[in-house]
Amino acid sequence: xxxxERHILRLVQVNLERQGYEVAIxxxxxxxxxxxxxxxxxxxxxDADLVAPTTQEVLDAISVLPAAxxxxxxxxxxxxxxxxxxxxxxxxxxxxxxxxxxxxxxxVLAKPFNPLDxxxxxx
Numbered sequence: 234x235x236x237x238e239r240h241i242l243r244l245v246q247v248n249l250e251r252q253g254y255e256v257a258i259x260x261x262x263x264x265x266x267x268x269x270x271x272x273x274x275x276x277x278x279x280d281a282d283l284v285a286p287t288t289q290e291v292l293d294a295i296s297v298l299p300a301a302x303x304x305x306x307x308x309x310x311x312x313x314x315x316x317x318x319x320x321x322x323x324x325x326x327x328x329x330x331x332x333x334x335x336x337x338x339x340x341v342l343a344k345p346f347n348p349l350d351x352x353x354x355x356x
Contacts, residue, residue, distance in 0.1 A: 234278040239260060262287065262291040269298065279308060
């Protein structure tokens with residue numbers, strides 16, 4: 234999971250670990266990329282508003298990793314703001330999400346969210 238808001242990371246980590254999931258956390262895109270390159274993941278939960286590198290840059294970088302087609306991406310996004318550029322279909326401030334044609338479609342979860350709603354997306 235990658236989010237620059239540490240309280241969100243901790244809340245999600247505790248709730249998912251209680252449900253039996255192994256959770257790796259990153260407070261920025263650089264750390265997330267390092268972890269994603271180090272070992273395979275089934276799910277990437279990532280804040281849609283990361284900077285340096287941006288969320289889009291992280292997604293572009295992981296799209297070329299060997300197991301990228303198996304990674305389910307879940308974007309955490311603040312409610313739509315008319316002044317922010319939106320992605321396709323108003324899904325967030327990023328461009329089209331890179332994914333393998335055989336991979337699962339990206340999912341979007343609006344902030345604030347209930348950690349149980351996030352866990353429900355894993356099933």
